[in-house]
Amino acid sequence: MTFDGWIQIALYCAVVLALVKPLGSYMTRVFTGERTFLSPVLGPIERGLYRVSGIDARQEQHWLAYTGAVILFHVLGFAVLYAILRLQAVLPLNPADQAAVAPDLAFNTSTSFITNTNWQSYGGETTLSYLSQMLGLTHQNFLSAATGIAVAVALIRGFARASTGTIGSFWVDVTRATLYVLLPICIPYTLFLVWQGIPQTLAPYADATTLEGAKQTIALGPVASQVAIKMLGTNGGGFFNANAAHPFENPTALSNFVQMVSIFVIGAALTNVFGRMVGDERQGWAILGAMGILFLAGVAVTYWAEANGSSVLNSFGLTGGNMEGKETRFGIAASALFAVITTAASCGAVNAMHDSFTALGGLIPLLNMQLGEIIIGGVGAGLYGMLIFVIVAIFVAGLMVGRTPEYLGKKIEAKEVKMAMLGILCLPLMMLGFTALATVLPAGLAGPANAGPHGFTEILYAYTSAAANNGSAFGGLTANTLFYNSTLAIGMLVGRFLVKIPVLAIAGSLAAKKRVPASAGTFPTHGGLFVGLLVGVILIIGGLTFFPSLALGPVAEHLEGAAGQTFAAGG
């Protein structure tokens, strides 16, 4: 670890923190329907969209109608994307003559993009046409992110309102998230990325003659416009196979820094939106504080592990840390930081290959996802995931003092706690259940590229990433098979909807409740005690659920590596 590395990490945290309040204030105005400085330009477009779609912007929805709209939007989005991928060979903008995407891969990829997972069973430059990248993937990058923000805002309304039957209009929320939040940031952001060197062209792949006379085909495309939303919307699906490690997706240390900021910025600002809408900004800061503690702990472990180097490299006396799978321009610090950010949020973009991380360096990204990506988290998904844990933490606190738990003046009762536990428990069921299945079936065991505990971790990482809707991978796993494409897609669907639907049910139930005035017995939820309790509950639930699987994978590998053991694949 170097001093300069820690300065980069400190600078990163400072920039994200500085953006929380201004963006939180702006987004609060957007989702409470107030005028913003962009309203003169976007207002007419917004009203035009409502008119052609037959939407009455003042018509709010009951939570069931809101949920129905969410599901319908996903189903139709899936159909559009699936059709584009299957038909890309006959559609325009296909200069590299890509064939139609195979049915199981198209199913996996469509599921992956509507659920904001963006798992890459596909290899961008070898599988997808420019039209598929733009009309298929870029548009779902926007809409799956907008949907996540909408659901989070609906849940916030549940806490903020009292004695009402509605939680807002999904159509209005998704439109405003796209038009007022995502697009206005993406436009200057795209131009910044092109300035840093990311291509943005519809020209075919370039043919170069290298210094030694060989032919090199260089894949190009409309990359910058997709990378901007892939980061901002915590989608993470790469234009290229190597994702943000590819010099055309992330050409400089500055583009890397700004991409890392853009992964966290909306998720972090949503905690401020939460605080403002429930009428007490301190509530938002408390949640952000709990996220920050978990984040910094993760960064410290991964940076330390990667800077120390892997057992194999160290055995040759090489110094300078574990550079296998990392890019020179980023080095150890910016690669370790990126890995923790991308898995704390549900982004899943990678600027270094996680599969080649040290055992403990790779454990943190895995654990981040297993905890449900609540450390800032996916846009929207992180906040509502964290609020589920808040409900459980409040419930635990209530049990300790023998009092009906309350949060922000709302009684937390059996229904909310049951729904919260459903949202929490569906993730380990998918992650651990499918991992167990894959480790006994020949089709599953055919996947890993590495042998020994690392091979097990490759499988565990895949199902964890899918169910948590992350999308990053231990890329050695051969996942573009019928078995993995299908089971991973099921994991993504369950991980998305069995969290979203309980969250909306909680939102509806809370919105209908009366507000209980605070009394001397009310547990304050804006102070250090509450933050400590919340972090404790998260670590206990996560630790108890996942420690055995981590012990079999990364922990075992770390101990074997320390003893000088290596594992030969196929042996």
Added chain:
Amino acid sequence: MLRQLRPASVLLTALTVITGLAYPFAMTGLAGIIFPAKAAGSLIERGGTVVGSSLIGQNVTGANYFHGRPSATTATDPADATKTVPAPYNAANSAGSNLGPTSAALAERVTGDLASLKAENANDPVPVDLVTTSGSGLDPDISPAAAAFQVPRIAKARKIAEDKLRDLVASHTEGRMLGILGEPRVNVLVLNLALDDLVRR
């Protein structure tokens, strides 16, 4: 839910057109006007032919050039389409090695690379980036130490004074961005082109 079908389908179509067509097309147009060279992939031309992109590394193996890092990219086997063969710096199929920290294959590869590097320069310690593959397999850069390590070999092959090469490396070394971000590095293709110019002069 049927009542919602119209808002869902019309809104989805409209937002798809805005975000999937209007936005990328507008960005492509704007980027092409403001940053034409970068939007096209930062391609470098010499004498009318494209010799590469300044952002994409190349597979260079001759003793008279600086070499980039090992690359794990592959290509389809021309003899059997279901298999792949190693194809370093294949810029149409980016990939890392994905070898884990306890991989025997990684240990074997590093052993081989170390032996050949020590044969060309026994005096300096081998920089870690010269025996590790990058995440993309297309890393355009090496560390300044990795460039310095190769100077004796190139000096011998080209019969140039080592000091001249060291000056060339120093003038092509980029520091951390804004003094803080990333790591110091040398762009291998740009350095090699400058090396050719140096000899020609």
